[in-house]
Amino acid sequence: MSKTMSEFEAELRRRVAEAGKTLNQAKDAGHDYEVHLHGARIRDLLDLAARHGIDTTTWIDPALLESSGLGL
Numbered sequence: 001m002s003k004t005m006s007e008f009e010a011e012l013r014r015r016v017a018e019a020g021k022t023l024n025q026a027k028d029a030g031h032d033y034e035v036h037l038h039g040a041r042i043r044d045l046l047d048l049a050a051r052h053g054i055d056t057t058t059w060i061d062p063a064l065l066e067s068s069g070l071g072l
Helices: 007-029 032-051 062-067
Strands: none
Touching: 007 032, 007 062, 032 062
16 A cells, blocks of 8 residues: 555544544533544544554544444
């Protein structure tokens, strides 16, 4: 893989960041079901990245997923 981020990786990273933001908003609002849904979306995106050999270890705080019940 080249040193520049592929469009695919950039889009995955953007979607993970967006889902992390909405997960935090749901968490702050006390919407447990939405926290779980956004956490599951993040997990799916991270799994997709892993299947394509993309390192996502710095993309999201593992504690955030842990709080949604879907730890890394």
